[in-house]
Amino acid sequence: MRPLRYGINVTLDGCCHHEAGLPPDEESMAFWTSEIERADALLYGRVTYSMMESAWRRPVDGSWPDWMGDADIPFAEAIDQKTKYVVSSTLGDVDWNAELLRGDLKESVERLKQQPGHGLSVGGVTLPLALADLGLIDEYLFVVQPVLAGHGPTLLAGLRERIQLELVERQELRSGAVAMRFRPTATPG
Numbered sequence: 001m002r003p004l005r006y007g008i009n010v011t012l013d014g015c016c017h018h019e020a021g022l023p024p025d026e027e028s029m030a031f032w033t034s035e036i037e038r039a040d041a042l043l044y045g046r047v048t049y050s051m052m053e054s055a056w057r058r059p060v061d062g063s064w065p066d067w068m069g070d071a072d073i074p075f076a077e078a079i080d081q082k083t084k085y086v087v088s089s090t091l092g093d094v095d096w097n098a099e100l101l102r103g104d105l106k107e108s109v110e111r112l113k114q115q116p117g118h119g120l121s122v123g124g125v126t127l128p129l130a131l132a133d134l135g136l137i138d139e140y141l142f143v144v145q146p147v148l149a150g151h152g153p154t155l156l157a158g159l160r161e162r163i164q165l166e167l168v169e170r171q172e173l174r175s176g177a178v179a180m181r182f183r184p185t186a187t188p189g
Helices: 026-038 046-056 072-081 105-114 126-133
Strands: 004-011 041-045 083-087 098-101 120-122 139-145 165-172 178-184
Touching (some): 004 026, 004 126, 026 120, 026 139, 041 105, 041 126, 083 105, 098 105, 105 126, 120 126
Parallel strands (some): 004 120, 004 139, 041 083, 041 120, 083 098
Antiparallel strands (some): 139 178, 165 178
């Protein structure tokens, strides 16, 4: 069974808005590139899918935009090539190596997890909350940024039940951010 991994940047006060942490540097981009490469496929909700597509999809002319630095291109290439599953009841169609997931969320994700492979990666805010509530996330990866945001969406706000986690890996980045990988010790009922 493929594990479902949730990875996100989060500030010390729990904000998980994509612009709230430190600006990405070469080390953090390499870190997230390796995380994307570990996954067989990516799982997104509508908002995260749209945001990721607008930033990381290879342009039609085949050349990456000028704003991308050398550290951004491996990440862009990794994410651009991955299979993506999009959970949405409002989108009519998706492309960018993507397929819509409709119907019962738990059944759809369990079916994806049953397929052979090394793992699935989920990002965003709303979808991971629903997946955590269903007990479907096998690994949580939080890159804690040494920043206090003071506002913005917070990590897993509204979680129905407490989830006990066990720290399985910790890595300090030169920026002061700390990557912590956790696995649930028990799942919600």
